[in-house]
Amino acid sequence: MTELVVNNVQKWLGGLQILKGASFTASRGAIVALLGASGSGKTTLLRCIAGLEQPEFGYIRIGDKVALDSDKKIALAPEQRNIGLVFQSYALWPHRTVKENVGYGLKLRGVNAADAGVKVQTILDRMGLGHLADRYPSQLSGGQQQRVAICRALVYEPRVLLLDEPLSNLDAKLREEARYWIRKLILDLEICAILVTHDQTEALAAADHILLLKDGRIVQEGPPHDIYSNPNSFYAADFLGANNVARGNLTTLDGTRATIGGEGWSLDGTARELQGLAPAASAQAVIRVEQISVSDSPGPHRIEMQLDDSLYLGDRWEYRLRRGSFNVKAHGTRKLSPGAVWCEFPPESVWVFPASSQA
Numbered sequence: 001m002t003e004l005v006v007n008n009v010q011k012w013l014g015g016l017q018i019l020k021g022a023s024f025t026a027s028r029g030a031i032v033a034l035l036g037a038s039g040s041g042k043t044t045l046l047r048c049i050a051g052l053e054q055p056e057f058g059y060i061r062i063g064d065k066v067a068l069d070s071d072k073k074i075a076l077a078p079e080q081r082n083i084g085l086v087f088q089s090y091a092l093w094p095h096r097t098v099k100e101n102v103g104y105g106l107k108l109r110g111v112n113a114a115d116a117g118v119k120v121q122t123i124l125d126r127m128g129l130g131h132l133a134d135r136y137p138s139q140l141s142g143g144q145q146q147r148v149a150i151c152r153a154l155v156y157e158p159r160v161l162l163l164d165e166p167l168s169n170l171d172a173k174l175r176e177e178a179r180y181w182i183r184k185l186i187l188d189l190e191i192c193a194i195l196v197t198h199d200q201t202e203a204l205a206a207a208d209h210i211l212l213l214k215d216g217r218i219v220q221e222g223p224p225h226d227i228y229s230n231p232n233s234f235y236a237a238d239f240l241g242a243n244n245v246a247r248g249n250l251t252t253l254d255g256t257r258a259t260i261g262g263e264g265w266s267l268d269g270t271a272r273e274l275q276g277l278a279p280a281a282s283a284q285a286v287i288r289v290e291q292i293s294v295s296d297s298p299g300p301h302r303i304e305m306q307l308d309d310s311l312y313l314g315d316r317w318e319y320r321l322r323r324g325s326f327n328v329k330a331h332g333t334r335k336l337s338p339g340a341v342w343c344e345f346p347p348e349s350v351w352v353f354p355a356s357s358q359a
């Protein structure tokens with residue numbers, strides 16, 4: 001069931017148009033990630049949904065309530081929107097205990113103390129924090145503080161949970177765990193969550209649907225696997241994954257088959273956004289690091305390259321390879337000695353874009 005409708009939201013800040021017509025929908029029991037480069041407008045869009053910013057144009061419906069309708073001059077205040085908000089900083093009050101932090105909003109909304117107490121204890125117990133109810137934030141670990149912030153957002157039983165970089169203050173191990181339990185929690189509670197992140201791994205792992213933003217516009221959306229494996233622009237291809245970018249010229253173009261080449265190298269690839277381009281035009285190819293394999297013999301779609309070094313990454317080795325002006329990173333399971341090797345580039349994984357390709 002659709003819980004959130006965002007339609008043509010446009011927002012100006014400091015005389016600049018920051019959001020240029022964002023539209024999407026989100027359903028119950030699903031996590032939508034807003035992903036994009038720094039400054040692409042993720043936080044501004046989240047703040048518009050929360051009611052912390054008022055867009056000049058647009059329509060937003062949360063559950064069955066119209067929260068924004070610029071035509072009808074409707075703009076509900078944040079507390080009327082039935083949303084829960086979790087910030088990167090957690091924003092807990094240091095001089096209030098855990099249960100006071102979680103219950104404060106209920107008190108403001110006029111919920112009587114007995115009912116509020118039950119709601120607070122229920123959500124704290126659910127999150128494994130019941131025994132910490134009387135502690136102050138400074139007496140908790142970072143991970144526990146983050147859970148308190150999430151309890152505080154969930155205690156209102158919101159229709160939509162808005163999470164702004166909620167994991168970025170946690171160390172790498174905790175972040176991986178938190179990504180998993182937040183996802184489980186949202187699916188169990190069957191609420192709708194919007195997650196702002198600049199971390200592609202977090203978006204790919206935690207979300208059901210990704211909205212990729214660039215300069216205030218949603219330039220691609222879809223399930224994580226689709227966005228990762230079928231990017232529709234150079235920006236989307238290069239933003240996700242660990243990539244090699246090869247810059248050269250288009251040497252042949254035949255339907256979806258394209259060849260890109262530079263000084264002393266040439267790769268068969270798949271044409272992306274190349275309509276109207278002629279051979280010799282400047283081009284760039286994106287190749288995911290994991291798609292390249294290194295071997296000691298020639299074969300189809302293999303080119304000979306010089307291996308300069310093997311770097312140990314713990315779970316794998318990274319190979320640094322070059323041929324003329326073409327530098328490449330690839331991964332493998334063993335250390336290789338410097339020298340000549342053969343690298344295989346499957347054409348379906350060499351995505352060729354025009355050199356000045358924009359989203």
Ligand SMILES: Nc1ncnc2c1ncn2[C@@H]1O[C@H](COP(=O)(O)OP(=O)(O)OP(=O)(O)O)[C@@H](O)[C@H]1O
Binds near residue numbers: 013016018040044198
């Ligand atoms: N109050 C403001 N006045 C003017 N410009 C602003 C204001 N707030 C944000 N901006 C600009 O709007 C753009 C989008 O900012 P926003 O914080 O939404 O991006 P973001 O994608 O969340 O970035 P980050 O990942 O760095 O947090 C940026 O260029 C930013 O400088």
